[in-house]
Amino acid sequence: MLNTLFTHRSIRKYRPDPVDESLLSRILEAGTRASTTGNMQVYSMVVTSSGELRKQLWEIHFKQNMVLEAPVHITFCADLNRFETWCRQRKAEPGYRNFLWFINAAADALLASQNVCLAAEDNGLGICYLGTAIYNADRIIELLGLPGGVIPVAAIVMGYPAEDPGLTDRLPLEAVVHREKYGEYTSSRIDELYREKESLESTARLLEINKKETLAQVFTDIRYTRPDNELFSEKYLELLRKQGFI
């Protein structure tokens, strides 16, 4: 188990081989064993394998090739719709169309997604999370027919790897762990924590390709710029209102 946790890499190239149906069911079932708020299971997993739908998802996910290649696409959604439908059918008046339950349901969906990913990897499959699930959640809702009370919070592709990338670098453990209380990040501590990342050969290449002086500028000026961040924030907040969570 620890081995599976410690060997995760995002896979971006896939073989066309399908995932066996009974294996897929077992992987999805592993998702349902994750902790869930009040055992309410307020999430849904939409498993898409049709070529036509995956082509449309590929467009939505900024045409990343792995979405076309990987035989399985799973959209993890915060989902109050099923629970509310059950309540109404059982003489109970649900009060879950609010931000607290978006947070609870998003957590449910994300914990389930991580179990699904690990179960897949433990069986020789590869996965990659698609951050674009948040960016274009409106188009996913339309394509997959998600009703009110349901909103995508994550998406993954899954299939047999056609590449074998190394592990991705991580900051030293002490960069993300605080003991007892939150510790301050002093200037010298920041230098120390980012030293290894900044001295990687891949970082040097990024600076050259992007003509930037620092790695941080690659993030702020190119990958995740303020105008984009603000645009997609507004879009997702608007969608939370539309789906009934705010």
Next chain:
Amino acid sequence: MLNTLFTHRSIRKYRPDPVDESLLSRILEAGTRASTTGNMQVYSMVVTSSGELRKQLWEIHFKQNMVLEAPVHITFCADLNRFETWCRQRKAEPGYRNFLWFINAAADALLASQNVCLAAEDNGLGICYLGTAIYNADRIIELLGLPGGVIPVAAIVMGYPAEDPGLTDRLPLEAVVHREKYGEYTSSRIDELYREKESLESTARLLEINKKETLAQVFTDIRYTRPDNELFSEKYLELLRKQGFI
């Protein structure tokens, strides 16, 4: 690995035995191997083991005994502060104080938390998520000294189990899995999907104790009521504003 995924139960009673420091580090490191947005690791894990602080956390988490008993308490936070501090120190202007990055950072924190939980369980430890981390996030921020750009999204207790509960029931897999697109929940489908849960002996006991006609009413009228949900929604949204995410 699959065995660990399939045997998760929340543990609510703990032995006082401490968790060995090197084991704890290995477990936390497993957390850092989870997928993270753009490899930015925009989360923090605050590990609290001091008796005095855990007593204060116990108050914050509605005095649930397990918070006093379990030797380790971990608060998982969406954290843009470290990344921003690094950016500013590297001549880069971060644009991450917005809702998109709360969502990205919350996802980072939650995926890491699930890895931590599984690594712990794989080593004979027990865990329990504390939903109250959202309810009283304001008091956690104060106690743990979380700066702007940082907000709790989950908390767990961890330690050696002093109980051996059975697995919790789950809805049938088809209740949470949709094939290709989202499927409608018709009245008869809801009846079918909830039949097993509703016929459990534990459900009958709940109805009797709470003097309710349906299990759904136990949720809507007692456990998670609309006034509470709306109060805690407002509190957490206010906190997102205060910490700079909206």
